[in-house]
Each structure stands twice: as structure tokens, then as C-alpha cells.
Amino acid sequence: MGRNTRKRRTPLATKIVAGAAALAVGGGGLVWANFYASAHEEHGGHNRTRSAGAQVATIDCPDVGQKIRDVPDRARGEVDGELATMDSQITNAYQRLATTRRAQAGDSQFVQNSILGPLKDRRKAIIDRIQLEINRAGGRADDNLDELAACQGRPADQQQNGDGQDGDGQDGDGQDGGGQDDGQDQDGQNGDGQGQDDNGNGVAGPVADDFIDINDVQPNSRNSRNGLAADGDGGSTGTFTTDCGVNENNLFNSDNLIAAPGVDNGAHHTHDYVGNQDNDAFSSDEDLANADTSCQNQGDRSTYYWPVLRLQDGTQEFDANDQGGGAEGNIGKILKPAQAELKFVGSRQGDVVAMPKFLRIITGDAKSFTNGDANANTSWSCSGFEDRQVTDKYPLCPEGSQVLRTTNFQSCWDGQNIDSANHRDHMAFVQEDGSCPEGFQAVPQLQVRLAYDIPTPTVENGQVRNPYAVDSFPEQLHKPITDHNDFINVMDEDLMNEVVDCINRGEDCQ
Incomplete structure (x- = not known):
């Protein structure tokens, strides 16, 4: 099947995301791990005990783009570019979330300290640039946009909250420990390649x-x-x-x-x-x-x-x-x-x-x-x-x-x-x-x-x-x-x- 083949430049942000994605590809798709931490796991068999606590399934970030108003015309291109970079940051953070399940099982603060915290800092820097670009073009940027920098982790069974703004806390503390490997969980499906929540195809959803x-x-x-x-x-x-x-x-x-x-x-x-x-x-x-x-x-x-x-x-x-x-x-x-x-x-x-x-x-x-x-x-x-x-x-x-x-x-x-x-x-x-x-x-x-x-x-x-x-x-x-x-x-x-x-x-x- 064909595609649009018009030659396009590849921004640095895309190259960074591509590098992260390359670590997460298996069977043609993004490797996905189960939504639940395993307190007992036998990689050679099918016996495993699952914790009752839900693990972070995805990353929930406030949508800055939908909150922005009154951007002068001459700043819109720059602002749209910054917002696209924020999307790439979320994609990159999600890919890291999906490929570090063992590290998360061994450290209840891993998601917050290694993924959500750094993501907040990067988003804050972009929000600052957006505000500067709007003001330079003669507009008046919303001073409260900084409140949208923080993201949260959402368990698989959590309903959407309507605005994605629940602070920067982690919702994944219900994870049982037991894993000391902080590398990437490349098998993604608790060792046997057949995860409960990825339908065995290596990606998250649909379920x-x-x-x-x-x-x-x-x-x-x-x-x-x-x-x-x-x-x-x-x-x-x-x-x-x-x-x-x-x-x-x-x-x-x-x-x-x-x-x-x-x-x-x-x-x-x-x-x-x-x-x-x-x-x-x-x-x-x-x-x-x-x-x-x-x-x-x-x-x-x-x-x-x-x-x-x-x-x-x-x-x-x-x-x-x-x-x-x-x-x-x-x-x-x-x-x-x-x-x-x-x-x-x-x-x-x-x-x-x-x-x-x-x-x-x-x-x-x-x-x-x-x-x-x-x-x-x-x-x-x-x-x-x-x-x-x-x-x-x-x-x-x-x-x-x-x-x-x-x-x-x-x-x-x-x-x-x-x-x-x-x-x-x-x-x-x-x-x-x-x-x-x-x-x-x-x-x-x-x-x-x-x-x-x-x-x-x-x-x-x-x-x-x-x-x-x-x-x-x-x-x-x-x-x-x-x-x-x-x-x-x-x-x-x-x-x-x-x-x-x-x-x-x-x-x-x-």
C-alpha cells in the first residue's frame, strides 16, 4: 500500500522520539507490558500472582493547546510548533512508561521520579516559550498556563477526569515490589509473550x-x-x-x-x-x-x-x-x-x-x-x-x-x-x-x-x-x-x- 511520499524534513524532536521508539519495537509494534504488577512470576510458565493494585497504564497531560486563546496571527506557527513538540514529549514519556515495567515494580516512585517529574520540567520550559512568543507578537499570554505543566499517571481502570489536571502525583503506588531490574522489560508480556491486556499483539489497546x-x-x-x-x-x-x-x-x-x-x-x-x-x-x-x-x-x-x-x-x-x-x-x-x-x-x-x-x-x-x-x-x-x-x-x-x-x-x-x-x-x-x-x-x-x-x-x-x-x-x-x-x-x-x-x-x- 502506498503513502504520501513528498520529501519532508525530520525535526530533532522527531529523531529523539524515533530513537526511543526503536527500543520499544517488537513484532512491528510498540512493546506493551501488562497493566498490573506481578508479585510472583515464573517466566517459564503460566503461574503468576497479580497484585490487586492497578499500575500506571498511560500518561494523562492537560491539553495546553485547547486552553490557549488570542494568539496573534504572526505567532501561531511558532506556537503550533511548540505544541507539537509537547505531543512528542508525551509520546516519548509514554514509550518509556511502557518499556520500564520491571523498574516500576521494584520502585513505587519510579514513574514519578523518572518519567512524570522530568516531563513536567520539559513541559514547563515549552510553556514559558509559548508565553514569550505570544507576548513578543503583541498578544497577552495567560499567566496561568504554568499550571498545565504537570502530568499524572492513570491506571488502566481509571475513568477520564474531564480535564486531565490532577496535579503531578503518581497513581501507581499500588504496585507490589519484587523486581530489582531497572532495565527495559522488552518481553512486555510478563515473559511468555501473551499479555492479558495487549491481546497478544504487542501494543496497548484496544481491549x-x-x-x-x-x-x-x-x-x-x-x-x-x-x-x-x-x-x-x-x-x-x-x-x-x-x-x-x-x-x-x-x-x-x-x-x-x-x-x-x-x-x-x-x-x-x-x-x-x-x-x-x-x-x-x-x-x-x-x-x-x-x-x-x-x-x-x-x-x-x-x-x-x-x-x-x-x-x-x-x-x-x-x-x-x-x-x-x-x-x-x-x-x-x-x-x-x-x-x-x-x-x-x-x-x-x-x-x-x-x-x-x-x-x-x-x-x-x-x-x-x-x-x-x-x-x-x-x-x-x-x-x-x-x-x-x-x-x-x-x-x-x-x-x-x-x-x-x-x-x-x-x-x-x-x-x-x-x-x-x-x-x-x-x-x-x-x-x-x-x-x-x-x-x-x-x-x-x-x-x-x-x-x-x-x-x-x-x-x-x-x-x-x-x-x-x-x-x-x-x-x-x-x-x-x-x-x-x-x-x-x-x-x-x-x-x-x-x-x-x-x-x-x-x-x-x-
């Missing part, structure tokens, strides 16, 4: 609890503050569907042009791209405007992208040893959608106005497992069961039913900006009655529906076999709640006006 039989989901029970459909019986009732394929051109990379422009591997996971064919971290608006498109309507050069789904079946993909791929725990066969429906709809409360060219929208949150669900959005379901939607579980679909990922984007624009400092504030979701918040106006709402043909995983004895999972930042453990979707509007003016007119006239166009 059995991340899946649910679609028949066990109650109809119309999804509780989400986001993702409301803007369209309805009143207002502008038309639709415009654009057909851009399912990434037949094999355009993949682990960049994030919106959140981390100019940063190689800014996403730390691989994206599918349809529409615009010049999508990487170094693409300018001019590049996007002049690029080819996979859309049938050549006036639509918009960028539509989302993290790939993978079947963890042992397949060695093109990125099996690369950053963003197997070196960061994203392993297995990349699954293309059988169908990708991209549809724009109207507003229940009235007409919509044209989107500005190069408007950027991120919906969902790639860090929802640690950030909490405030920005979680994408829904999971099965064909034939679309009244049953879940956000925090992968569905187990019956034979003949497709796995569905659906997303309703924010459709209220502030009328001025094509982006904002945290890449969210310039857009808003419709309110319960379909209207936009004060100061915002309705634009066509993008709705994305992806359908996949995936063999149904089996769950036996608390383990899931042959799971599928969304690519994620390593510390997010492939949780379904981290699914997200991205869009950059690069429709030409005539086509955007056609989209608006069609929707406002109540017609169905394509």
Missing part, C-alpha cells in the same frame, strides 16, 4: 471493554453534547453530496496540516485523505488551491481526512516501522472504507451562508481518553442498526452488517476567521433548537459517513481477538472515543455558491 455488541446498545440512547444534525423539517432543507472516493490513490501520512502545520509526524498516527491530493504538514493554501483532487467535481479541492482504521491481524503495512505507524503502536492492516459519503446539509432555522475558502474545522478530539469527552463527537454503529449509536465503544456487528463511523461537523461560523488559536473557537455546534449561538452564522454542515467491511472480532475470557481500532496518539490506547475528523474548504467560489443555493432551495444536488 475487550472497548467493544460492545450492537444489540446491547439501546436505541436513541447516545448522550452527546456535540454532533447534532443541523438539518431538519424547517429552514434550509437541501443537501449537496460530493463524491471524492475512498482514498484509491493511497494518500496517507501522519501529519496534521491544521493543528501542526510545518511539523513532520504532527499527528503521531496515520490519516486517510480524500479530495485534495497535496496534503501534508508543509502544504500552503496556494498548494491546496493548485492541487489535484480525487473529487468527481473538479471544483472541489477540499481536504477531507480522518485517522485510518486498522485490523490488528499481524499485517506489516508500509509504515510498520515508521513513526505514526508501528513504531508508535499503530499496527495491522489499514482498512479503507467501502463507502465514504460526504454530504453538506442546511439549517433548521433558516438559510446558510457560504463558507470562506480555506476554512479549517476539526471535529472530535484525538485526545479524548485523557482530555475527557467535552469535544468527543464521532459516532460508531452498524448498518441496519443506525438508531443505535455509541461514542466510547467499537461496535460488534452481526454478519453482513458494516461498521459505520459518522460525524456531524460544527456548522456555525464566527463570520470572520478561517481558523483560531486552538483550532476550535471560530466554529460552534448548533444548539438544541438548531440555531447558532449569538455572534455565529450558519454555514453548510458537513456530515461524513464511512462504512467498512470488517470481520467481527471475538471476545473470549476477557480478551478480544483480531480487533479493529482507530489509529491514535500512543498514550490514547486506541480508544474509540478518540476518533475525529478534519476538513479544509477548498471549493472554488462558483461551487460553494452552488452548494449554498442548492441547500437554501431545498434541493438534493451533487
